[in-house]
Amino acid sequence: MAFPKVRMRERRKDELTRIKHCETSGVSAGDLIMPIFVKEGIAVKREIGSMPGIYQWPLKDVAAEARKARDLGLGGIILFGIPVYKDSLGSSAYNEGGIVQKAIYDIKKKAPGIRVIADVCLCEYTSHGHCGIVKRSPGHKVTRSPDYYIDNDETIKVLAKIALSYAEAGVDFVAPSAMMDGQVKAIKEALIKNGYTKTKIMAYSAKYASSFYGPFRDAAESPPQFGDRKTYQMDYHNSYEAILEARLDIEEGADMIMVKPALGYTDIIYRMKKELDFPLASYSVSGEYSMIKAAALKGYIDERKTVLEVLTGFKRAGADKIITYHAMEVALWLKNNPSTKAQD
Ligand code: PBG
Numbered sequence: 001m002a003f004p005k006v007r008m009r010e011r012r013k014d015e016l017t018r019i020k021h022c023e024t025s026g027v028s029a030g031d032l033i034m035p036i037f038v039k040e041g042i043a044v045k046r047e048i049g050s051m052p053g054i055y056q057w058p059l060k061d062v063a064a065e066a067r068k069a070r071d072l073g074l075g076g077i078i079l080f081g082i083p084v085y086k087d088s089l090g091s092s093a094y095n096e097g098g099i100v101q102k103a104i105y106d107i108k109k110k111a112p113g114i115r116v117i118a119d120v121c122l123c124e125y126t127s128h129g130h131c132g133i134v135k136r137s138p139g140h141k142v143t144r145s146p147d148y149y150i151d152n153d154e155t156i157k158v159l160a161k162i163a164l165s166y167a168e169a170g171v172d173f174v175a176p177s178a179m180m181d182g183q184v185k186a187i188k189e190a191l192i193k194n195g196y197t198k199t200k201i202m203a204y205s206a207k208y209a210s211s212f213y214g215p216f217r218d219a220a221e222s223p224p225q226f227g228d229r230k231t232y233q234m235d236y237h238n239s240y241e242a243i244l245e246a247r248l249d250i251e252e253g254a255d256m257i258m259v260k261p262a263l264g265y266t267d268i269i270y271r272m273k274k275e276l277d278f279p280l281a282s283y284s285v286s287g288e289y290s291m292i293k294a295a296a297l298k299g300y301i302d303e304r305k306t307v308l309e310v311l312t313g314f315k316r317a318g319a320d321k322i323i324t325y326h327a328m329e330v331a332l333w334l335k336n337n338p339s340t341k342a343q344d
Contacts, residue, residue: 072332079117119175205257209233257281259281
């Protein structure tokens with residue numbers, strides 16, 4: 001047998017050679033977006049049991065967190081609110097004195113310069129925990145699965161109201177995540193009609209019905225009280241459908257599209273970037289964070305190396321921005337060790 005002529009290992013023989021052949025720039029702090037939970041009615045931060053290191057923040061501490069994110073050079077923060085009062089219509093969500101509206105206002109005043117994104121959804125604000133307005137199915141008497149449905153067209157009106165109230169508070173991006181048809185269009189029209197032509201839309205275009213959202217629902221206190229989200233979030237067997245969703249969002253006026261979750265969905269990230277060539281975010285969700293965190297805390301894996309490997313995978317697939325609960329930690333690692341990319 002002849003010896004191989006092409007010696008691929010030449011490319012890996014030492015660090016400088018590996019740098020020379022490196023195809024992807026790796027992650028930088030500016031690529032990363034940190035989710036922040038802000039909870040009404042608490043005085044001190046509360047750690048989320050299923051997400052070690054992640055907190056529900058009281059309003060008074062949120063601007064300081066945002067400042068930290070800014071000073072670390074993050075690409076932004078995304079806000080999620082947990083109100084004291086929930087009802088079946090999610091009315092706390094568009095209250096101008098609502099927790100997210102106040103947080104946006106405070107951050108813009110005390111931490112100027114950080115990009116502020118706000119999730120637009122109803123699940124944290126509704127007593128039933130669904131992302132839309134629940135109606136009884138015709139002919140049924142009780143609002144219990146399967147005798148209910150989510151009223152799409154009523155919901156998008158409410159989502160537009162929420163988005164508008166965030167725009168009024170000064171948010172940079174609204175991020176509709178309810179997976180209702182026409183939600184981007186409804187929001188875009190409301191923004192334009194009211195003169196908020198600079199407020200951008202980051203659309204949760206391909207949001208799959210995923211078990212990886214479990215810890216988030218602890219954090220945001222938003223699990224559905226009955227049924228599941230499968231009538232609005234996508235079926236994970238599908239990929240072409242993700243392209244259709246994103247294409248519609250772009251037509252409706254989205255400035256950025258998103259794939260969520262990220263781990264297990266890099267084929268979708270890749271395909272979307274390739275076929276649509278549009279600014280793309282991927283959301284590395286709560287369960288992804290918790291899995292790595294739990295394994296690292298047990299000493300089964302090296303957290304820093306694992307996180308950098310996974311995040312680089314999302315970038316390699318085509319993500320321009322990555323929403324991750326590791327954002328602050330990664331930015332700190334990169335700051336303290338600028339050669340992290342080559343070294344890992
Ligand atoms: C709101 C929303 C959810 C997440 C982001 N926005 C929860 C859900 O759809 O149940 C999940 C994020 C995460 O798991 O980190 N609809």
